[in-house]
Amino acid sequence: MLILxxxxxxxxxxxxxxxxxxQASGHAYPAVEPQHRRNFYVKDDYPKDVQxxxxxxxxxxxxxxxxxxxxxxxxxxxxxx
Numbered sequence: 001m002l003i004l005x006x007x008x009x010x011x012x013x014x015x016x017x018x019x020x021x022x023q024a025s026g027h028a029y030p031a032v033e034p035q036h037r038r039n040f041y042v043k044d045d046y047p048k049d050v051q052x053x054x055x056x057x058x059x060x061x062x063x064x065x066x067x068x069x070x071x072x073x074x075x076x077x078x079x080x081x
Contacts, residue, residue, distance in 0.1 A: 012067035018042050020068075021057045029053075 015034035022031040032045045039045050043054040057063065 011070060012064070013070045014067060015042070017063070017067035018054075018057060021060075021063065022054070025053070025057065027053060 013034075015037060019031050019034055027050070029046065029050045032042075037045050042058065043051040046054050
């Protein structure tokens with residue numbers, strides 16, 4: 001049996017993870033704080049000349065794996081049962 005679980009915005013905090021990764025990258029353009037995002041695609045919250053950098057962060061190996069959790073542990077644990 002295959003069970004698909006929507007993670008970003010449900011179990012994993014995509015916005016916070018991207019924000020942290022952008023800041024850690026040392027990019028000259030300031031990171032857009034999650035509460036100030038206005039677009040569905042995070043790259044669209046950045047100027048055209050740095051959008052490719054946003055895509056590079058999202059597509060980097062381990063980006064989704066390392067997203068911070070959004071839920072409290074008991075809810076998260078039910079997935080593994």
